[in-house]
Amino acid sequence: MNYREKIADILAPHIEGLERDEILPMIEVPADSSKGDYAFPCFKLAKIMRKAPPMIAKGIAEAIEGEKMFQKVESVNAYVNMFVSKAEFADNVVKEVIEKDEDFGRSDIGAGRTVIVEYSSPNIAKPFHIGHIRSTVIGNSIYKIYDFLGYDTIRINHLGDYGTQFGKMICAYRKWGNKEDVIREPIKSLLSYYTKFHEEAEKDPSLEDEARAIFVRLENGEPEEVELWQWFRDESLREFNRVYDMLGITFDSYNGESFYSDKMPAVVQELKDKGLLVEDNGAQIVKLDQFDLPPALITKSDGSTLYITRDIAAAIYRKNTYDFYKNIYVVASQQNLHFQQWKKVIGLMGYDWADDCVHVPFGLVSMEEGTMSTRQGRVIFLEDVLNRAVEQTRKIIMEKNVNTENVDETAREVGIGAVIFNELSNYRIKDYVFSWDKVLNFEGETGPYVQYTHARACSILRNAGEAVMASAKEGFDASRITSDSAHALIKLIYEMPEVIAEAGEKYEPSIVTRHIVDIAQAFNKFYHDEHILVDDETEKTAKVALVMAARNVIRNGLDLLGMKAPEKM
Ligand code: ARG
Numbered sequence: 186m187n188y189r190e191k192i193a194d195i196l197a198p199h200i201e202g203l204e205r206d207e208i209l210p211m212i213e214v215p216a217d218s219s220k221g222d223y224a225f226p227c228f229k230l231a232k233i234m235r236k237a238p239p240m241i242a243k244g245i246a247e248a249i250e251g252e253k254m255f256q257k258v259e260s261v262n263a264y265v266n267m268f269v270s271k272a273e274f275a276d277n278v279v280k281e282v283i284e285k286d287e288d289f290g291r292s293d294i295g296a297g298r299t300v301i302v303e304y305s306s307p308n309i310a311k312p313f314h315i316g317h318i319r320s321t322v323i324g325n326s327i328y329k330i331y332d333f334l335g336y337d338t339i340r341i342n343h344l345g346d347y348g349t350q351f352g353k354m355i356c357a358y359r360k361w362g363n364k365e366d367v368i369r370e371p372i373k374s375l376l377s378y379y380t381k382f383h384e385e386a387e388k389d390p391s392l393e394d395e396a397r398a399i400f401v402r403l404e405n406g407e408p409e410e411v412e413l414w415q416w417f418r419d420e421s422l423r424e425f426n427r428v429y430d431m432l433g434i435t436f437d438s439y440n441g442e443s444f445y446s447d448k449m450p451a452v453v454q455e456l457k458d459k460g461l462l463v464e465d466n467g468a469q470i471v472k473l474d475q476f477d478l479p480p481a482l483i484t485k486s487d488g489s490t491l492y493i494t495r496d497i498a499a500a501i502y503r504k505n506t507y508d509f510y511k512n513i514y515v516v517a518s519q520q521n522l523h524f525q526q527w528k529k530v531i532g533l534m535g536y537d538w539a540d541d542c543v544h545v546p547f548g549l550v551s552m553e554e555g556t557m558s559t560r561q562g563r564v565i566f567l568e569d570v571l572n573r574a575v576e577q578t579r580k581i582i583m584e585k586n587v588n589t590e591n592v593d594e595t596a597r598e599v600g601i602g603a604v605i606f607n608e609l610s611n612y613r614i615k616d617y618v619f620s621w622d623k624v625l626n627f628e629g630e631t632g633p634y635v636q637y638t639h640a641r642a643c644s645i646l647r648n649a650g651e652a653v654m655a656s657a658k659e660g661f662d663a664s665r666i667t668s669d670s671a672h673a674l675i676k677l678i679y680e681m682p683e684v685i686a687e688a689g690e691k692y693e694p695s696i697v698t699r700h701i702v703d704i705a706q707a708f709n710k711f712y713h714d715e716h717i718l719v720d721d722e723t724e725k726t727a728k729v730a731l732v733m734a735a736r737n738v739i740r741n742g743l744d745l746l747g748m749k750a751p752e753k754m
Contacts, residue, residue, distance in 0.1 A: 186277050188269065188679070191254060192223055196265075199248045202233035214680075218669075221259070221266030222274075222676065228263055238263035271672050275731070276663035278679045282734035283658055290682045290741055295336030298510035301503055302328040302338060305434070306441070306516070308345030310354050310375040310417040313425050315565045315619060316517070319547050322608040324515035325434050325747045326694035327545065333745060334689050339507055343499065344441025346418050348492060350379075352400030355413050356392065357382035371420035376564070397487065404446065404489055418443075424568075431571050431601060433747065445498040449490045452498045456483060461533055471530050481526045496527050497534075504538055511541050513692065518546035518614065545692040548616035570619075575600035577625055578633070582754075590753070598749040599633050600625075606632025609698045609746050630702045632748060635739060638705035640754035642736035645717055649729045653722075657730035665727035670714045674707040674731065678738050685745065694746060701742035708735045 189212050196212075197205040213224045227241040234241055242260035249265075250258045257268040282289045304324020307317050324340075332338045357378035358367075366374040386392040403410040422439070429435065453469070456462045462469045467486030473479065483494050503512055514524065524544035531539040552565055578600035582592055607624045610631075611617055627633045646654060666675070681700065688696040717728045740750040 186281075188223070188254075188274075192225075192267065195249050195252055195254075196225060196245065199245050200230065203230070215266070218673065218676075220261065220264070221257075222269045223267045225265040225267070226263055227265065271667035272664040274679075275666045275671070275675050278675050279661070279663065279666070279730050279734045282678060282737050283730060286737055287741065289737055290685050291333050291335070292682065292686065293335040294686070295331060295334045295510075298336050299507050300331045300336040300338050301341055301507060301509045301512045302331065302515065303341040303343050303513065304328070304515040305429075305436070306343040306345060307421075307425060308350070309421040309441075310351075310372065310379070311345075311421075312372050312376055312564045313428050313567050315552065315567055315570055316550055318567050318570075318604070318608060319550055319613070320515050320517065321429075321432065321434065322605050322747060323545070323547055323613050323694060325432070326609055326697070326745060327513065327515060327689075327692055329745045329747060330685060330689045330694065330697070333685060336510070339438065339509075340436045341438045341440065341503075342436040344418075344422075344439055344443075346414075347442035347446060347495065349397060349400045349489070351403055351414055351417075352396035352398070353382050353386075353393075354379055354417060355399050355403070355410055356396040358413065367416075367420065371417075372424050375417060375420075397489075401487060401489055414443075428568050428571070431568070431597075432605070433749075440499075442492070442495045442499075445495045445502065446490075448498045448502060449494055452494060452501065453484060453490070455534065456497075456530075459534055461530070471533065473526060473529050476525075476529050478522070478526055478529060481530050493523060493527050493530070496523075497530055500527075500531055500542060501536075504536070509538075509541065511543060512538075513543045513545055515545045515547070515692075518548060520544075521546055543692070545613070547613040550617055550619055552619050553621075571601055571604060573621075574604050574624065577621070578603065581625065581627065595751050595754060598751050599636055599754065602636055602743070602748040603632040605746060605748050606635065606698065609694045612695055613693060635701055635705045635743065636748070636751060637754050638708055639736060639739045639743065639750045640752060641712065642708065642732050642739070643752040645712075645732050646729065646736065649718055649725070649732075653726060653729050654733065657726050657733060661727040661730040662723050663727060665724045666731045668711075668715065670707070670711040671728075671731060674704070674711050674735060677704045677707050678734055681738050681742070688745075697742055697745050701739055701746075704735065704739055704742070708732075708739070711735075 189209065192212055193205050193209040196208050200208060211225060211229070213226065215221055215224045225245070227238040227245070230241050231238050239260065239262050242263050242265050245265045246258045246260035249255070252258075254269055254273065255267055256270045259266045285291070302324055304327070305317060305321040307313050328338055328340050354375060358375070361381055362374070362378050382392065382396070399410060403414055453462070456471065461471045462483060463472055465480070468482060469484040470480040470482050473481060481493050482491050484490055500512065503509060516524070521544070528539050528542055528544075531542065575596050579592060579596035582596055582599075603624050607619075623629065624631065625633065627637060677700070684696055684700045688694055711731070715728070717725070717732060719725050719728070743750045
């Protein structure tokens with residue numbers, strides 16, 4: 186049941202000059218619950234009704250006071266403050282959450298529409314470092330949210346497996362590389378060669394030319410270069426997959442940049458045919474002056490294509506293959522300019538679906554120890570971070586001496602969950618500093634805190650026993666869960682579906698993160714304020730019903746973030 190819509194229905198007949206659908210978005214949820222569960226501001230009506238707003242508010246309040254869904258209606262200044270009937274509200278909400286269980290919050294607004302979410306997209310032969318975690322974790326959550334909203338989703342890992350850097354990599358491997366080292370420690374070895382290449386190239390710029398020539402050979406499909414490239418790619422993917430396994434992440438497609446190499450000539454030709462290409466010192470560019478943007482470089486003077494060319498080819502391929510409703514790219518804000526240019530070029534090509542392509546940017550992550558740079562080899566590996574989080578969590582679990590049968594599994598779920606949750610706690614666009622203390626804190630607004638709250642709910646339910654849970658599922662006396670702390674918790678639970686929809690619309694998983702922190706806090710307040718497993722069976726059953734609802738919503742929320750919800754901690 187949608188309270189907001191029902192309130193709009195109730196208000197509409199009493200408001201002149203505004204349609205029900207105009208009233209709907211004006212209904213507020215006051216932050217301070219003493220101002221009601223819902224409030225309606227009357228400022229806007231003054232002109233239409235030619236009365237002072239407080240007079241209007243008073244009139245409306247009197248007119249709707251008798252409605253059954255309200256326990257109380259007041260006018261305070263220009264506001265109509267509405268207090269819903271708590272028992273009826275509790276009954277509706279808690280029943281629905283228990284019934285729908287895993288599906289509470291799921292919707293079908295996306296039915297029949299395909300959404301592509303491209304995320305992670307690390308570069309082959311380079312470390313999967315802490316910076317990649319942002320795209321990986323944010324993207325995975327956005328995928329899960331869209332899936333929950335009923336869209337057909339395609340997860341794409343657009344691997345950085347092509348480009349001039351592979352000329353450098355091959356060049357460096359041939360000069361300083363060693364096969365055994367690569368087999369033993371692929372990425373660390375390849376990275377050290379790459380780092381050396383940049384050091385040496387500073388002294389001897391001719392190395393850059395050599396590397397460029399090697400890349401052209403690779404693009405032309407010369408077997409020796411292709412073989413090395415393939416080997417680097419296979420070894421790298423093996424390492425990436427280890428991390429994806431830890432995070433519980435999979436993809437529908439790993440078509441990265443190299444996949445588009447044979448689709449490039451057609452794109453370049455199409456740009457030419459559409460009169461968009463201009464020659465510039467031997468290179469081919471698309472001018473974007475009219476948009477106040479620098480030109481997009483399509484081919485270099487040696488004929489090789491660029492990152493943006495491959496992205497144009499990829500977008501066209503995706504439209505033809507998936508006929509997407511939305512094509513989402515979860516990529517760092519450092520690439521804002523790239524995506525602006527790319528979108529304009531696609532628009533200039535006459536593709537109106539350019540507007541359905543969305544770059545979802547995010548800010549930088551730095552470590553307390555200092556920022557990263559692949560070129561200088563100063564890198565923190567994501568895998569090491571995850572392993573360390575699991576290790577530390579195991580220690581904390583042992584110290585707390587909690588009673589878990591499976592310490593290893595719990596440490597993994599909580600440790601990795603802590604890193605994921607931390608990632609999704611801030612607005613994605615904000616830069617942030619990774620701090621171990623913050624990540625693993627069991628008390629703050631952290632993953633362990635929310636998971637712990639979920640485990641606490643599970644433990645209460647175990648203590649309540651199957652019989653009480655079964656009877657709570659049958660029905661309960663909702664008048665027993667109308668205290669302030671119970672009502673506050675139920676309100677937050679009720680808002681969850683709207684929160685999920687909003688997070689999807691804004692591509693902002695942190696909205697879900699914050700909301701489940703709020704729910705966890707409200708649950709702990711309820712747990713603290715009230716005795717749940719009381720002797721009175723009627724009261725106990727109603728409270729157990731609410732605990733079940735809270736557990737369901739926290740669990741579903743954690744799942745949308747890509748986290749596990751252990752039942753014991
Ligand atoms: N491989 C790139 C990087 O790590 C990100 C790729 C982003 N996706 C895209 N379609 N351009 O920087």
